[in-house]
Amino acid sequence: MMFRPIRTVAPAESPVTLDEVKEHAPVDFDADDDLLTGMRDAAVAHLDGFRGVLGRAMVAQTWKLHSANWARDIRLPVPDVLSVDLTYLDEGGVEQSVAAEHISVLPVVTGTLVSLADAFTFPALQEDNPAPIAVQFTCGFGAAVDVPANLKLAVKALAATWYENRTAQPGEALPMGVSALIQPYRWMAV
Structure with a gap:
C-alpha cells in the first residue's frame, strides 16, 4: 500500500518577486506590500504542487x-x-x-x-x-528562473486579480486568462 505524498521541504523561493507582482498590478507604493505578498503566496499555493491546480511543482x-x-x-x-x-x-x-x-x-x-x-x-x-x-x-522546474514565463505570468495575474477584486469567493473559477496561461503546463495523471 502506498500513502499520499507529503511535502517535506517547501520551495526556497517564489516563482515571482513582490516587485514583479507590483509591476503587473500596477502598484507603485509600499503600503500594500504585505497584502500583495500574501496574495502572491496564495496564488502560488493555489496553482503549485501535487495538490494545486497545476498538479506539478513550479520551483523545486x-x-x-x-x-x-x-x-x-x-x-x-x-x-x-x-x-x-x-x-x-x-x-x-x-x-x-x-x-x-x-x-x-x-x-x-x-x-x-x-x-x-x-x-x-x-x-x-x-x-x-x-x-x-x-x-x-x-x-519542479528548478529555481524560479527556470519556471516557464506563462506560469510566472499566471501567478502575477492571479495575485493582481485578487488584489483588484478583494471580494472574490473561494472556489470561484480561475480567470479565463489565467486558465489559458496554465493549460499547457497542467498535469493530470491519466
Missing part, C-alpha cells in the same frame, strides 16, 4: 511518499522529478538506503516511474511499522 520542492511493502516499480504522481532517494527501516528499525545504482527514474504518462533493478533483492522490513519504506523526491 521535496516530497516524501511512504509504502508498506516492496514493489519493483513505484509511481510518483508528478512529472519533473529532479532526484529520488529511497530508504527503508530494516528488521531492527534501523534506516537503510537503497544504493543509487539500483534506482532508475523514468518519466511516464502517469507521472514518474521509479524502478528498482532486478539485481536488488528486497530486504526484510520492520514488522511493526505500517510504512517502513520512504521515497523522497525533489520535483
Whole structure:
C-alpha cells in the first residue's frame, strides 16, 4: 500500500518577486506590500504542487511518499522529478538506503516511474511499522528562473486579480486568462 505524498521541504523561493507582482498590478507604493505578498503566496499555493491546480511543482520542492511493502516499480504522481532517494527501516528499525545504482527514474504518462533493478533483492522490513519504506523526491522546474514565463505570468495575474477584486469567493473559477496561461503546463495523471 502506498500513502499520499507529503511535502517535506517547501520551495526556497517564489516563482515571482513582490516587485514583479507590483509591476503587473500596477502598484507603485509600499503600503500594500504585505497584502500583495500574501496574495502572491496564495496564488502560488493555489496553482503549485501535487495538490494545486497545476498538479506539478513550479520551483523545486521535496516530497516524501511512504509504502508498506516492496514493489519493483513505484509511481510518483508528478512529472519533473529532479532526484529520488529511497530508504527503508530494516528488521531492527534501523534506516537503510537503497544504493543509487539500483534506482532508475523514468518519466511516464502517469507521472514518474521509479524502478528498482532486478539485481536488488528486497530486504526484510520492520514488522511493526505500517510504512517502513520512504521515497523522497525533489520535483519542479528548478529555481524560479527556470519556471516557464506563462506560469510566472499566471501567478502575477492571479495575485493582481485578487488584489483588484478583494471580494472574490473561494472556489470561484480561475480567470479565463489565467486558465489559458496554465493549460499547457497542467498535469493530470491519466
